[in-house]
Each structure stands twice: as structure tokens, then as C-alpha cells.
Amino acid sequence: MSSGNTGNYMNKFCNLSTNGTVVNILLFLLVTITFNTVSAQTAPFKKGFNLAGWFQQSSTGSIHLKKFDKEYFRRIKELGADHLRLPVNLHFMTDGSPDYKPDDLFLNFLDQIVGWTEELDMHLIIDNHTFNVTQNTDTNIAQVLIPVWTQMAEHYKDKYNNIYYEILNEPHGINDEKWNEIQLKVVEAIRLIDTVHTIIVGPAGWNSYNNLKYMPVYEDKNLIYTFHFYDPFIFTHQGAGWTDPSMTPLSDIPFPYDAADMPPFPDELKNSWIESSFNRYGLEGTVQKVHELIDIAIKFRDERNVPLWCGEFGVYMPNSNNEDRVFWHKTVSSYFDSNNIAWSMWEFDDSFGIFEEASNKLFDHDLNVELINALGMNPPPQTEYFKRADTTGFSIFTDYIETDIISSGSASTGILDFYSTDYPYDGSYSVHWTGSDRYNKIGFNFIPDKDLSVLLNKNFAVDFWIKCDVAAARIDIRFVDTKTTNDDKPWRMRYTLDGSALSFNNQWQHLQIPLKEFNEHGAYEDGTWYNAQGLFDWTDVDIFDIVAEYGSLENINFWFDEIKIIDPSAVNVSTGEMFPSEFVLEQNYPNPFNPSTIISYSIPDDDYVTLKVYDILGNEIAVLIDDVIKSGRYKTEFDAQGLSSGIYFYQLYTKDIRLTGKMLLLK
Numbered sequence: 181m182s183s184g185n186t187g188n189y190m191n192k193f194c195n196l197s198t199n200g201t202v203v204n205i206l207l208f209l210l211v212t213i214t215f216n217t218v219s220a221q222t223a224p225f226k227k228g229f230n231l232a233g234w235f236q237q238s239s240t241g242s243i244h245l246k247k248f249d250k251e252y253f254r255r256i257k258e259l260g261a262d263h264l265r266l267p268v269n270l271h272f273m274t275d276g277s278p279d280y281k282p283d284d285l286f287l288n289f290l291d292q293i294v295g296w297t298e299e300l301d302m303h304l305i306i307d308n309h310t311f312n313v314t315q316n317t318d319t320n321i322a323q324v325l326i327p328v329w330t331q332m333a334e335h336y337k338d339k340y341n342n343i344y345y346e347i348l349n350e351p352h353g354i355n356d357e358k359w360n361e362i363q364l365k366v367v368e369a370i371r372l373i374d375t376v377h378t379i380i381v382g383p384a385g386w387n388s389y390n391n392l393k394y395m396p397v398y399e400d401k402n403l404i405y406t407f408h409f410y411d412p413f414i415f416t417h418q419g420a421g422w423t424d425p426s427m428t429p430l431s432d433i434p435f436p437y438d439a440a441d442m443p444p445f446p447d448e449l450k451n452s453w454i455e456s457s458f459n460r461y462g463l464e465g466t467v468q469k470v471h472e473l474i475d476i477a478i479k480f481r482d483e484r485n486v487p488l489w490c491g492e493f494g495v496y497m498p499n500s501n502n503e504d505r506v507f508w509h510k511t512v513s514s515y516f517d518s519n520n521i522a523w524s525m526w527e528f529d530d531s532f533g534i535f536e537e538a539s540n541k542l543f544d545h546d547l548n549v550e551l552i553n554a555l556g557m558n559p560p561p562q563t564e565y566f567k568r569a570d571t572t573g574f575s576i577f578t579d580y581i582e583t584d585i586i587s588s589g590s591a592s593t594g595i596l597d598f599y600s601t602d603y604p605y606d607g608s609y610s611v612h613w614t615g616s617d618r619y620n621k622i623g624f625n626f627i628p629d630k631d632l633s634v635l636l637n638k639n640f641a642v643d644f645w646i647k648c649d650v651a652a653a654r655i656d657i658r659f660v661d662t663k664t665t666n667d668d669k670p671w672r673m674r675y676t677l678d679g680s681a682l683s684f685n686n687q688w689q690h691l692q693i694p695l696k697e698f699n700e701h702g703a704y705e706d707g708t709w710y711n712a713q714g715l716f717d718w719t720d721v722d723i724f725d726i727v728a729e730y731g732s733l734e735n736i737n738f739w740f741d742e743i744k745i746i747d748p749s750a751v752n753v754s755t756g757e758m759f760p761s762e763f764v765l766e767q768n769y770p771n772p773f774n775p776s777t778i779i780s781y782s783i784p785d786d787d788y789v790t791l792k793v794y795d796i797l798g799n800e801i802a803v804l805i806d807d808v809i810k811s812g813r814y815k816t817e818f819d820a821q822g823l824s825s826g827i828y829f830y831q832l833y834t835k836d837i838r839l840t841g842k843m844l845l846l847k
Contacts, residue, residue, distance in 0.1 A: 241597030316353025419499025437465035588623035
């Protein structure tokens, strides 16, 4: 009941009391109790999706924030979704033991997302998805959950209306009694800080509907109970490689069961639990059985008088028939709807998602219309996608990986941080890469694939800034084309960056490499190397990679910034910037600073330029520039080692202009 409704009912109560009518008072109490009962059985949202994979990263630095934006959320809402579940590797977004303090950058990203849903009047479930399918839930996990969630509650206690805290996704390998004890402690810890936001609680056993009955009766009434539904499992997970044993060999299981359509059972799965399920499928693969299993959750809801939400349900796409997959979703979602059970489909845009298989996942071209209709939602009109050649340049990374590009690298070791604040060349962030094994890479996957043939013929170039702290370092940058047929290969065009030639000296350097200077390298597929055959296709480019081709990056640090494909004739070769139209002296960054800071400035024409630093008394402290400078935008580092805290001035001047800035050194 909202605070507004509470006030109205209290006014009625006072009026009834004044009349002294006991019967009316009892009637009022009965109405109030009935209102709470109905309200308690219904979640404040109905249909939604899991944005899986987006925040399920090993660190904040690996999140691709621009994968979605507010406009994309608006389009999801137009489908008919009123809520989103955001799975987050929440424990990895902290500084770790013992404090588990959430990373400021993570909170910044999350605040943006919460803001979008709030503006669109959508609900957002922050799902703590820090779990491993192959590892049991730690019986000491309260030592992580309590500090993580109390700090999250502290951050959000006075903010936003439509957010929910889901304590932990799919606890498993831990007995119900122990998990329920842990979950209660977390709820109580959150409530010491935040009494407003609703908490999502779920049972052990992978959030199974069968384990709901073992959950305690909570005194806290501001809770929603969750369960997951993937039955019959051999249908919904056929082809899944993460089960034990792997279900990869299993395919073409129909739903509902039809003896004539059943495939032969794979020999490699015989004598396993999967074979037992396969043999029972005639009983388990029916609409009636699906309804009976969901009824277990409904019975729990009705007996406990609590709101219920199915946080996950879905069918793995690769090995299932689309018609059967659509029918299963209709069977499950319509039964949820008719029984007032809110649901969130797993997932939105991947192998359990709502897009056509092996598509570009473009909203106006690739939606699985039959599936969305089966969910009782509203797909927009779809049109055929036609790839057109790029005729202008575009950005790949500028503070963020750009929209319509997906991180696709394999930097599984070391550090890959897309939001490094170690003096980025421009803006707030650069890419920092270190410690990766040989052949690891930073990948930028173009969605959809790019036709760069026109840009190749117009002499466009890859333009970026690079910094490295080892002179002899050596890496490749490369384009990889699209494998279009079974006989085709993912062919590569590469350019080698040799540290000795570039004089890597831990300073930013500007590189501009024409597309025509890339050389065909070959292809690697399924463990086999194929030498170059002149088959690289510039009309069908899939990926841009930065690769540790020649050895590991142990004790080698690389930074990359402002990665673009540009027209060199329109850009200053020295700076990588469009030619500036006026003198500009920017505020130094960071400010305050210690011990060094970056001063940025722009020069419209070639000129003799001086840049000096003075103390507050006007004494000259340092001469940073005193030379002829070509037109462009520049950055210069000022190192204040040995200087005292205080205010300093920096001045840029030529024979015609004089610009001054103020900065603060704090030690």
C-alpha cells in the first residue's frame, strides 16, 4: 500500500471512530486486510527480460556500457516489457575482501541505468549474479553478501523508486536450512539501512520451485519471492555445454512430446541422468506436466500470501526447433499471465533470446516475431537488412567502446581495463592492457559487419594514440573478415607495431595507418593455420583486433585511446584532431592534482608557442613548450615533483594571444 493510500484509509478510520460504530470499524479493518492480501499476491510488474552478459563481467573495466542506452530501453518497453532484470557479477564490482566496497565507476554506470528505467517508468531488478555453475554456494557467503548489500543499500536508500535488490542468483549445493539462515541475515542487514526498497528472496536448489516450501515465513512483508523455470530440462537445455555431462550432442527434442519426432539418443550420453530424463520424456514433455510444475509455485504463493515472480525461464536456441521453442514459451508465459505471476525471460539478446538465431540482433530487422507474439508482446514491423558500404569515418573507442560494437577479445589473463584513468590522452578513460598471454587480444566486433571497401579506396586510415612502457614491445593490429560459407575462412589483414621503430617510451604517440598498408596474414580456424591466399574481403569486415601476436605481455603495459577510422586529409596528422578554428587553453586534468597533471590546448595555425607555469608570486616554475607548433590539439604533462601544495598558474602565449589557467596542487 502506498503512503498516499495509507493516509486515505486512516482518514476513513478516524471518521468511523468518531461515529463510534464498532461494526464500521471492523468492516474497515476487514477491507484493509483484504486490500493487503490482494496487493501482497501481485508483484508491481508483469513482463520483462534479463539483460544477461552486459554486467556479468570480471570487473567494471570490462563492461561495455554503450551496448544499451535509454533509447534502447524505450524500445524494449514498447515491446510490452515493464521491468528489466540486470544480472551483475556484483562481488567482482568491488575491491574484494574484507570490505567489498563497490567500485565508484560501477556505481556511476549503474546509476545511469537506474536513471533510464526511472525516467521510462520501468522497474529494475539488480540481480546479484555472482555465482559459478560448477561450484557450490559457499556456506560462508554471508561474509560477502552482507557488506556488499549493506553498501548498495546505503548508496540507494534515498534514491529512485523502481529498483529492487535480488540477494543472490541460484544458490546451489548448499542445504536449504543454511541458505535460509544466510538470506535472513542479509535481509535484516539491508533493513537496518534501507526500509523502502523491495528485496527479492529465493530458495536454494537453483531457485527451484520445489524448494520454495522450505523458505521461512519472513516478518518483513516488503519482499518478492522468486523462482526459475526450465522444465522439461532436456528440452530447454538441449545443446548446452555447461551441464554435467554436456548436453551438446542432444538436439531436436520436440515440445510437446511426439514419439514420431523424437531423435535417436546420443551414444555418448548413455547411462547418464540425461538418458533417464529422455526415457521419461513421454510423461514430462507435455503441456499438462508443465502446468503441474508451475502449480507448485502457485500453491506456495497462495498458502503464504506473498507476491511471486519467475526471474528466469527460456529455451536454448542452437539445438531446438524454433516452432517448438515458440510453443513452449507460449505455454509457460500464458500460464504465468493467467495466474498473475510476473516473469522475466532469460534472456534478451543471446542464445536464449528474442532475436533470430545467427542474426545481427537488430531491432528493426532480426526480432523473432513469432516468439514475441507468443509472449503476448508487440513486435515492431520488421524489414530486410541491406548492408551498405561505409562512406565516412567512424569511432571505435572514445572513452567507451562505441555503439554497434561489441567487445570480443580473449584477454583471459592479466588486466584489460576499458576505463583506465592513467592519464588518458583525451577525455576520461583509455584502454589499459597488460599481463595477457601470447595470442590474447582486444577485440572490437562490428555489429553488423562493415563494408570498408569505399574507405579503402579513398585512402582512409586507422587513427589512434598508443603508449607503452617497454621499448622492444611488439604487437599486431588487424581486421578479420566474415566467414560466409563452410569453405570460407576468417581471413586477416594485419599491421605490426614494432616498439623499436616507434620508440615506445611511456609517452603517448599518435599513429595513423592507411588501410592500404595492412598486409594479408592468413586465417586460423579449429586449431589449423591457413596461409594467406588473397581472399580477405574488405566488403565484409567482422572484427578489429589488437593482438599479443609475438609473446605474452608480462611486465608490459599498453594504453590505447581515441581509436578511429578517419579521412587523413580532414585531420591533423600530428594530433589526430580536426583542424582547430581558434586558440584554446583547457582546464588542466586532474585538478586538484598530485604529483602531475595534463594541460590541453589547441593551435589554429602553425605558430611559435610558449607554455609556462608560474607560482602565485609570479615566479617562473617550468617551461613546458617554447617552439614552433603545427596546427592541432595537444596535451602536455606538468610534473610538480618537489613543489609545495598551493595554487599555480599556466600561461599559453604567442605574439598575438595570451591565455591563462589556474590549477591546485594538493599533497
